[in-house]
Amino acid sequence: MSHDQHGLAMTGASAAAVRHYDRAIDELLHFRAEVDAEAGAALAESPDFPMGNVLAAYLGLLTTEVEDARTARVRFGAFLRRIDESRLLPRERAHVAAVRTFFEGDLLTCGALLGEIAVRYPRDALALAAGHQIDFFTGDARMLRDRIGGALNAWREDDPHFGHVLGMYAFGLEESGHYDRSEEVGLRAVELNGRDVWGIHAVVHTYEMQGRFGDGLRYLDARLPDWSAGTFFNIHNWWHYCLYSLETGDVARVLGIYDAVLADGQSCMELLDAAALLWRLHLEGSEQHERWRALADAWPMRVAEPFYAFNDMHAVMSYVGAGRVGDAEKLVAGREAYVARPRPGVTNHDMTLRVGLPVCRAIVAFGRGDYGAVVDLLHPIRHRVNELGGSHAQRDAVQRTLLEAALRSGRREVARVLVSERISVRPCSPYNWLKQAALADALGDGAAAAVARGRAGELSGGTVGPAE
Known part of the structure; x- marks a missing residue:
């Protein structure tokens, strides 16, 4: 036994297989593509x-x-046919059961089974990492926080992966609204491991949820070599960089x-x-026809059958942005x-049915x-889009679509509530103040619109304006 x-x-693992497995877990926690090669090498050995x-x-999965x-x-099916499951260790059997439920499409039960593993084996980094991602896929903010928080006291400061566990915990804290604590834990995670892209991401x-786009840009700029290359998370962190740049109104930088x-x-x-990203520009009237066409061409084979509704939503955005509304309707009909x-x-x-x-x-x-139909469809579900x-x-794209539709359809009371909610939570967001200005214009209150636009300009350093 190893x-x-x-x-x-x-x-069932040789010494060499164990070494590759340990390296694979390290690569997984660093979000590096080498995880596949190390996992394959472990199985080649054993x-x-x-x-x-x-x-x-x-x-x-x-x-x-x-x-x-x-x-x-x-x-995995071939592996199960070759072995006697009764001879596996309890933790191994528990993982096999979790994988089975995942293959059956039951992410919730898989997440629960991984949670049970983490209770008994809180230092099982794979159970924590896989469970954390399932919580992300299902939008479960409480479990994003507590799955990791419940295991923290089993880890030591001198453990090489303690920082990665903190990085996961920081993200769970952020998604649960504990922003001060999230920043503290996330910064500590990155202090322990400067290349922890998930900790940087947390x-x-x-900063995104607090509307601190200036702090976000400065932080990403300062750590550029740590997050911008060498992992399969690079593009997502660049996406965050673009969100911050959109707040400043720097569309040219975003498109670059x-x-x-x-x-x-x-x-x-x-x-x-x-x-x-393109959908946010689309909502502001910035039509990127060629970029949309290329993106729309990449989706058909990936959404040919139902698998993950979150992907479906973005495929539909791409079809609509490219002017291929018929393709979007075909995808919707297939999901119906x-x-x-x-x-x-x-x-x-x-997930598909409800949201x-x-x-x-x-x-x-x-x-x-x-636009009236958009409001009718989104307003009733706006508080359960996390599902x-x-x-x-990421889900703010849906909320922004609802707000823009409310403004364009003349649903001013709905728009007022939505704008008020946004400004109350993030008063330092130029976008939110620009929507306040648009609402004031719709109400014929030019003075209030000017004040709101002025506030947006102050917050963005005077550069903010409509998308071009």
Whole structure:
């Protein structure tokens, strides 16, 4: 019997396989692409290594790519046929059970099973990391916080991965609204490991949610070598950089970054970042026809079948932005047929039915200029959009769509409430004050509009203005 770097017992692994497995976990926590090679090397050394096969399964599922999941399912099934599960250690059997539920599409049960593993084995870095990502996919802010918080006291300051655990915890704190604590923990995580891109990401999210775009730009600029290359999270952090730049009204800078980094995205995660950025520009009247066309071309094979509603939403944005409303409607129709058949325990089915479809229909309606329909579709679900997965920052695209539709459709009371909510939470956001100005214009109050625009200009350093 062998043990991993965190002292947990494992079976079926040679010494070389254990070394590759430990390296794979390190690469996973650093979000580096080398995780796949190390996981593969572990299995090449010991093909029936249980935790090696479990790791490979999670890697195939956590990409949210249908083909990756299909390949992982076949490989994991072959592994299970070769072994006697009764001979596995309790922790290994628990992971096998969690992977099975994930393959069945039951993310909620998988997350719960991983939570049980973390209770018994709080130093199981794989259980924490996989569970953390599932909480992200399901938009469960409480578990993003507490899954990691409940394991923290089992980790020591001198553990090489203690900083990574803090980075995960910082993100959970941010998504739960504990911004002061999130900043403190996130900065400590990055102090312990300067290349912890998830910890950097947690700090960046904290500044985003507080409207501290200046602090965010300065922080990212200061740590540019640590987050901008060498991981499969680079594009997402560049996306955050663009969100900050949008607050300053620097559209040229945003588009420059888009063309240099986001436009060549290959994975679903990278494509949805590109769509989410262009959609924010679209809402402000900045039409990026050529960029949309290229992006829309990348989606069809990735959403050919239902898998993750959050991806569907961004595919629909891309189709609508490219003027391919018919393709967007076809995707919506396919998802309507999907939810018409009950699928007990399939998380994506419920996610699509409750939130995914209303959001996709609203995006199509926005593309057709039917802004009243957008409000009718989004307003009733605006407080449960988290069920779609992702982060508050990512889901803000939906909230901005609702606000813009309320303004364009003349639903001024709805717009007033939405603007008031935003300014009350983030009074230092130029975007929020520009929407206050747009509302004041709609109400015929030129003086109030001028004051709001002035405030937006002060906050952005005098450069903010409508998107070009």
